[in-house]
Amino acid sequence: MNLTLEQGQTGTVETEELQDQIRSLISELNWKIPKLAEVLYVALNDDETKDEKSEIEAFYEKLKGHLKRKSTRPELLNNYLNIITNHPEYIKSSVISARYVPSNSISATLRSGLKSISKNITQNIDENDL
Structure with missing residues (x-):
């Protein structure tokens, strides 16, 4: 289980973690990239197109x-995650996605420490396959 980083953080670390989170979610949903593309396309395009398949x-x-490039904007990937986690198949599933929601109620130092602890826990879980 990966955690979304703070909004506005730049660099490839956030992008790579978001890409990993998307890959993990679609794997747990037993989706392939073509299925994800269809779900995202339909959600992002309300208008009817003549040749939707193409x-x-x-x-x-x-x-x-977008799922390979380190230069993909984190905002785009977060949008994809929002679409996935609001999809009926996700909602019906037992898949859980932990996502960080920024808050000004804690200090930046505490937020940074909690993020580091959370990342270490996630890595330990991934390594030990709990």
């Missing part, structure tokens, strides 16, 4: 890049 295929190619 549009989804084009989006699929873009999505593959």
Whole structure:
């Protein structure tokens, strides 16, 4: 289980963790990238298109890049995560996604410490397959 980093953090670390979180979620949902592309495309495009199948295929190619490139904007990946976690199949599943929601009620030092502890716990769980 990976945690979303603080909003506004820049660099490839956040992008890579978000990409890993998306991959983990779709794996737990038994989805493949084409299924994810279709779900995201439908959610992002309210308008009816004449050739939806070819549009989804084009989006699929873009999505593959978004899930590989370190330069993908974290905001885009967070949007994808929001769509996945609001999808009916996710809601019906037993899959849990822990996501950090920024708050000004704790100090930056405490927030940083908690994030470090959480990351260590996640790594230990992943390494020990608990």
